[in-house]
Amino acid sequence: MSASPSAIESVLVENRVFPPPAEFAQAARISGMPAYQALCAEAEADYEGFWARLAREHLDWNKPFSQTLDSSNAPFFQWFADGELNASANCLDRHMGTPVEHKTAIIFEADDGAVTRVSYRELLERVARFANALKAQGVQKGDRVLIYMPMTIEGVVAMQACARIGATHSVVFGGFSAKAVQERIIDAGAVVVITANYQLRGGKELPLKAIVDDALASGECPSVRQVLVYERTATACAMQPGRDKTFAEVLAGQPAECAPVAVGAEHPLFILYTSGSTGKPKGVQHSTGGYLLWAKLTMDWTFDLRPDDVFWCTADIGWITGHTYVAYGPLAAGATQVVFEGVPTFPNAGRFWQMIERHRCSIFYTAPTAIRSLIKAAEADPAVHPDRSDLSSLRLLGSVGEPINPEAWMWYHRHVGGERCPIVDTFWQTETGGHVITPLPGATPLVPGSCTLPLPGITAAIVDELGNDIADGTGGILVIKRPWPSMIRNIWNDPARFKKSYFPEELKGYYLAGDGAVRSSDRSYFRITGRIDDVLNVSGHRMGTMEIESALVAKTDLVAEAAVVGRPDDVTGEAICAFVVLKRGRPTGDEAKQIAKELRDWVAKEIGPIAKPKEIRFGDNLPKTRSGKIMRRLLRALAKGEAITQDTSTLENPAILEQLSEAN
């Protein structure tokens, strides 16, 4: 739905196949398709037994579970429910006394290039100290803690410390606005906010604490007792006595030991807000046991992690990718990982390639939008081309967050992977907790632009509106038929919305992903065709069209009506295009430009800079049916610059199309 016609065509004719390199396959954990098929067969023969075996093998349990899956209150499925464990102990304590204890856990490279390393032992001590500090502030098991932090070791420490004492964290990406922070604090009922004075991005110091102050200023967040501030830079920020404390203050005198609190496997490890089809973000609630199993398991399966790997996932901890493949998975697996604070284009667009060389990264995991923007940069300036860096340490590449077009795939394969590294195109979502459809690098022959096949045990399928299977080669709705351990457990505070969004009755109880997909006729490989709901994917960031519309119409002095659609974009995948009717006349020329800027800044303030429309068009009205329904299908065509060939006879006001067809 969101892919451009040219991208669809090039995928349809895609017939290049890249089998796993023999050397890679030979050494891989899951080596060759028969090994993959054997795992699939094991899951099919004894679904619960399969997951029970893996949960016992991959996690340390304080109390073993006796029941694997409890479907008695479907779709509120429970996994390993009477088992007890601690996520932080499974990421840190379990490595003590093993060779991993003194291994580097995190290589942190700051925005300015400064590098800090911490070993697993040191990380455990820092987490324990911070966990003690949280306890000293009165944070208890089950409390919610909001984390609004830059990409730093401290961000990971804060998450792990919450997990250690059984507090449920909710991380909010540092690009979200005060209003977004406030909404999330209120919905989650957070008792403590953990933030930093500033964050560094591309040499600029951007405030975080001041935004938290704004979020709390109205007095609408009575649940918040304390704000803990990491002093990332030397620049002072306002501190409210009694409420605000620096990390240094709360950490002073805290011992480096803190017994991890064993929690039930279903205890909510975190809530992460994501966009849906309404104006209100959904608090996706994840479990402890099933989620952590997935984080660990997919490090082994998808990334085929080896003890000497240097793993680098470029995602921010504010997104699910940064949860599963920065804060939890690599640590549970005992990996050495790179954590990066800055932006890919600072001090130049060769930063990623230089960092891979500097840290001898062997696994690199990033988003197609980053690859596409770096292709552009490398084509414009040979000095930042990956060919200029020694990338020989790489053995595996990954892609996540949006469909990767075959052209970008080929460039990534050739210029970054040196034609020797498999690329795992991992399809998943905030709700799935981790990878669900992805190649296994030692087994699956790769086809550019396809996320290939479901992981063993994942019953992904393509169905019609009634849940009936659709034949290969025909597009349909992506579902997962059976529950799996790392699936979303609930929408925080909104079980009715959870049921309605993910388990609509007409779909036979299947999990509805919200994406369209098609399986290839030859290999039954999956290809994701884009969201089927009102969710956009801009630079791998998920945005609800309704969320942006609500933000626009909240500017009540100016805006009468707004409709937001996505249009294909070469770099960001999709771009946000807003059609706006003002309360006064339709502006043109410079005035239109100036009002468009005002509205963009307004949206940045309401939601965050990532939600700013790339284009705003003004009209006297919007195309509506006689019953008053906005015809988004037409707006999408207009945004793309397509001629309207569709039937417009049901339109109340067909003349409006011409007015809206021009960019201002």
Ligand code: WT7
């Ligand atoms: C949506 C989920 C996956 C973690 C980061 C994004 C799209 C994700 C792929 C892929 C095609 C993909 C889907 C999905 N998506 N990965 N490999 N190929 N599309 O998580 O913010 O929850 O977004 O991202 O549309 O539904 P998210």
